[in-house]
Amino acid sequence: MASVHMEMKDSxxxxxxxxxxxxxxxxxxxxxxxxxxxxDLHGDGENKLVVxxxxxxxxxxxxxxxxxxxxxxxxxxxxxxxxxxxxxxDQHEPCTPAIAVASGxxxxxxxxxxxxxxxxxxxxxxxxxxxxxxxxAREDMIDPMTLKEMLExxxxxxDIPLSVRSLRFLMLExxxxxxxxxxxxxxxxxxxxxITCIGTLKKNMADDDAVxxxxxxxxxxxxxxxxxxxxxxxxxxxxxxxxxxxDVTGQFDVEFRITIACRNGNIYILRxxxxxxxxxxxxxxxxxxxxxxxxxVVVGCAQETLHGYTQKGKKLWTTYLPAPVTTMxxxxxxxxxxxxxxxxxxxxxxxxYRDKNLIxxxxxxxxxxxxxxxxxxxxxxxxxxxxKGGGLIVKILKRTAVFDxxxxxPGPPIAQSIRLNVPKKTKxxxxxxxxxxxxAVAMHRAFQMDLSRMRLAAARAYxxxxxxxxxxxxxxxxxxxxxxxxxxxxxxxFKLTLNIQNTAACRPVMNLAISFLYDENLYSMRTAxxxxxxxxxxxxxxxxxxxxxxxxKGISDIIKVFVLREGKSAPLLTAHINMPVSEGxxxx
Amino acid sequence: xxxxxxxAGWLGLKKKEVNVLCLGLDxxxxxxxxxxxxxxxxxxxxxxxxxLLQAQAQDIVPTIGFSIEKFKTSSLSFTVFxxxxxxxxxxxxxxYYKEGQAIIFVIDSSDKLRMVVAKEELDTxxxxxxxxxxxxxxxxxxxxxxxxxxxxxxxxSQLLCLENIKDKPWHICAxxxxxxxxxxxxxxxxxxxx
Ligand SMILES: Nc1nc2c(ncn2[C@@H]2O[C@H](COP(=O)(O)OP(=O)(O)OP(=O)(O)O)[C@@H](O)[C@H]2O)c(=O)[nH]1
Ligand SMILES: [Mg+2]
Numbered sequence: 001m002a003s004v005h006m007e008m009k010d011s012x013x014x015x016x017x018x019x020x021x022x023x024x025x026x027x028x029x030x031x032x033x034x035x036x037x038x039x040d041l042h043g044d045g046e047n048k049l050v051v052x053x054x055x056x057x058x059x060x061x062x063x064x065x066x067x068x069x070x071x072x073x074x075x076x077x078x079x080x081x082x083x084x085x086x087x088x089x090d091q092h093e094p095c096t097p098a099i100a101v102a103s104g105x106x107x108x109x110x111x112x113x114x115x116x117x118x119x120x121x122x123x124x125x126x127x128x129x130x131x132x133x134x135x136x137a138r139e140d141m142i143d144p145m146t147l148k149e150m151l152e153x154x155x156x157x158x159d160i161p162l163s164v165r166s167l168r169f170l171m172l173e174x175x176x177x178x179x180x181x182x183x184x185x186x187x188x189x190x191x192x193x194x195i196t197c198i199g200t201l202k203k204n205m206a207d208d209d210a211v212x213x214x215x216x217x218x219x220x221x222x223x224x225x226x227x228x229x230x231x232x233x234x235x236x237x238x239x240x241x242x243x244x245x246x247d248v249t250g251q252f253d254v255e256f257r258i259t260i261a262c263r264n265g266n267i268y269i270l271r272x273x274x275x276x277x278x279x280x281x282x283x284x285x286x287x288x289x290x291x292x293x294x295x296x297v298v299v300g301c302a303q304e305t306l307h308g309y310t311q312k313g314k315k316l317w318t319t320y321l322p323a324p325v326t327t328m329x330x331x332x333x334x335x336x337x338x339x340x341x342x343x344x345x346x347x348x349x350x351x352x353y354r355d356k357n358l359i360x361x362x363x364x365x366x367x368x369x370x371x372x373x374x375x376x377x378x379x380x381x382x383x384x385x386x387x388k389g390g391g392l393i394v395k396i397l398k399r400t401a402v403f404d405x406x407x408x409x410p411g412p413p414i415a416q417s418i419r420l421n422v423p424k425k426t427k428x429x430x431x432x433x434x435x436x437x438x439x440a441v442a443m444h445r446a447f448q449m450d451l452s453r454m455r456l457a458a459a460r461a462y463x464x465x466x467x468x469x470x471x472x473x474x475x476x477x478x479x480x481x482x483x484x485x486x487x488x489x490x491x492x493x494f495k496l497t498l499n500i501q502n503t504a505a506c507r508p509v510m511n512l513a514i515s516f517l518y519d520e521n522l523y524s525m526r527t528a529x530x531x532x533x534x535x536x537x538x539x540x541x542x543x544x545x546x547x548x549x550x551x552x553k554g555i556s557d558i559i560k561v562f563v564l565r566e567g568k569s570a571p572l573l574t575a576h577i578n579m580p581v582s583e584g585x586x587x588x
Numbered sequence: 589x590x591x592x593x594x595x596a597g598w599l600g601l602k603k604k605e606v607n608v609l610c611l612g613l614d615x616x617x618x619x620x621x622x623x624x625x626x627x628x629x630x631x632x633x634x635x636x637x638x639x640l641l642q643a644q645a646q647d648i649v650p651t652i653g654f655s656i657e658k659f660k661t662s663s664l665s666f667t668v669f670x671x672x673x674x675x676x677x678x679x680x681x682x683x684y685y686k687e688g689q690a691i692i693f694v695i696d697s698s699d700k701l702r703m704v705v706a707k708e709e710l711d712t713x714x715x716x717x718x719x720x721x722x723x724x725x726x727x728x729x730x731x732x733x734x735x736x737x738x739x740x741x742x743x744x745s746q747l748l749c750l751e752n753i754k755d756k757p758w759h760i761c762a763x764x765x766x767x768x769x770x771x772x773x774x775x776x777x778x779x780x781x782x
Contacts, residue, residue: 019704019705019708020704021701021702021703021704021705022700022701068699068700068701068737069700069701070700070737335675335676376701377699377701377702378613378614378615378699378702379675379701379702379705380675394701396701396702396704396705398708399675399678399679399705399708399709400712
């Protein structure tokens with residue numbers, strides 16, 4: 001053991017928030033968070049770890065107590081434990097807590113680690129028909145085969161289910177039936193339910209050393225609250241489904257809240273003086289962990305999500321987890337005013353969440369099946385985990401550890417989840433929206449009509465431009481030409497360069513001429529008409545000419561360029577050159 | 589004469605104040621040790637008389653904050669700062685590092701679980717600017733050696749990695765503060781340091 005201890009210490013990261021106090025990979029401890037508790041069993045200020053060990057298979061169920069790194073005591077349990085809590089039964093000195101272990105229909109109470117009391121759940125109503133057939137069997141009026149048939153008939157249609165005795169009988173091979181009937185027929189039939197979860201509820205004081213009632217959930221969809229000393233039933237409440245996880249807060253005599261996750265995937269919130277649930281939370285997948293954080297409830301779901309809810313069932317947030325949840329526990333450090341949720345994950349990590357923010361990640365050598373945080377020995381911030389392979393891990397939160405409230409999970413930045421301060425909708429906006437909603441069809445039609453008109457106008461203008469060769473692209477198939485113009489200079493003299501290209505594949509073009517049209521009061525050109533040479537396909541022909549601006553009034557105009565073919569009056573193509581304003585002074 | 593009388597002699601600090609810091613986790617036995625080290629005769633003031641009664645009655649309660657024990661021997665005036673080891677008071681320790689001329693660090697050798705915590709606190713102490721570059725002697729008591737599941741002083745020094753302390757004189761000895769065993773050995777060592 002000591003060598004493991006040393007190893008862990010060496011591998012520990014110095015910046016970690018946790019000290020590795022103990023790791024025993026072969027502690028032979030198989031349990032869940034519901035069966036683990038920390039309690040000052042001996043009243044010496046040193047908390048012990050109490051574990052309901054489920055053992056392996058159907059044997060080796062034990063109540064184990066650890067002190068520090070070692071096992072202090074072991075008691076054999078008769079049946080699988082479903083829950084374990086420590087609670088104060090009375091305030092007699094010495095004030096040491098009792099341990100309650102729920103298993104089957106019983107709660108075994110231990111005081112000073114010795115069996116003290118056994119509570120049995122009240123029996124359930126037995127089906128009168130079932131009672132009838134068994135009494136016939138007792139009188140030997142029917143043989144085992146007939147008994148079997150009659151019981152099967154009852155099982156298939158009765159609303160009150162059969163007792164365990166009858167169900168067992170129906171599973172027997174024919175040769176074993178007679179002996180079974182003879183063994184049991186004299187005893188009265190009892191139908192019993194089993195405990196599915198257990199919690200504690202302070203009786204009438206909130207102090208740490210106040211007496212607590214036991215709260216139990218049963219397979220028969222009921223919740224019982226038991227008196228701490230007499231173990232009488234103080235209250236009974238019904239649920240629409242079988243409870244699986246439970247959180248209890250408040251005081252029995254004042255006001256309390258029992259938050260229960262059920263097998264139907266809902267969470268119900270029970271309150272004092274209401275025999276039925278007060279609120280219901282419908283989850284989208286099954287709850288696998290439930291803890292309370294202050295006034296809120298945090299639920300881990302089977303779909304790898306973690307949700308926060310108010311105590312009235314209003315959803316606050318959702319976080320997506322990287323792996324399925326194995327178990328959950330609350331990290332409560334009242335001395336430092338710090339609370340968080342511990343989530344054990346199937347990827348061998350334990351995540352610490354504060355609200356929806358991941359604030360710390362602990363890697364574990366094995367899959368964690370149970371988590372318990374609290375005072376162990378004399379250390380307040382102790383994290384105890386047991387693993388699937390039966391290991392025990394103890395970590396201690398460093399005195400100097402600080403958690404940033406920042407989310408360390410990769411993902412969208414926090415800014416994304418900040419609500420924008422969107423202004424209220426104005427009356428105008430609302431009116432417009434109403435109008436749009438009411439006249440949607442008419443508005444759409446008007447729009448479509450205008451769109452069609454615009455397309456028509458555009459098409460007409462295009463056709464007209466093509467017909468009159470007003471574009472710098474020639475549309476004729478025999479003379480496919482392209483032209484662009486560049487104006488250089490500040491004025492009053494400008495250089496005008498026309499780039500002409502024959503875009504045909506192989507046919508040259510000849511007998512072309514260029515002519516300019518301009519306002520003669522504004523501009524003068526040395527030559528306003530000239531011939532252009534033969535155009536070889538694909539080559540660019542730059543043609544320069546000079547324009548003189550005659551005005552010094554800072555005005556400009558358009559110069560039109562026409563490319564003409566000899567003997568035809570309509571131009572092949574047209575370009576409009578927007579002349580720049582002359583910035584230089586007119587000569588002379 | 590108490591043990592500190594002898595200490596006075598060999599520290600060679602005649603008529604001088606010696607400040608000793610007594611550190612360690614809560615419940616390690618610091619107050620019990622100090623009570624044992626105090627002179628047992630009644631030549632002292634009223635205050636110490638009370639403590640004497642306490643020690644005799646074996647009625648030592650957890651220290652709150654810290655308590656200062658002053659006692660004079662024929663040649664020396666001792667001031668022992670008995671610091672509380674409880675987590676919430678441990679941040680007080682560092683305020684007294686400057687004045688400290690020697691440190692007694694007490695470990696509950698039966699508390700295996702918290703050995704890491706003791707190591708963490710020791711490392712924090714050794715790395716503190718007021719301690720780091722001083723050749724201040726540190727005496728370790730692996731206390732409660734009488735308990736059945738106590739670790740040996742060798743094991744304790746291994747777990748605390750004491751071999752890494754290179755620039756300060758240190759010594760560890762197993763002790764039983766209730767019976768006063770082992771305390772003499774530790775004090776004898778301190779005598780040799782000065
Ligand atoms: N068995 C045994 N018990 C001891 C020994 N030394 C101290 N104790 C007991 O341990 C308990 C705590 O001792 P204290 O002296 O109060 O411990 P402390 O270090 O001063 O604790 P704080 O003041 O809380 O920091 C007391 O009940 C002592 O009787 C020892 O050597 N053996
Ligand atoms: Mg003390």
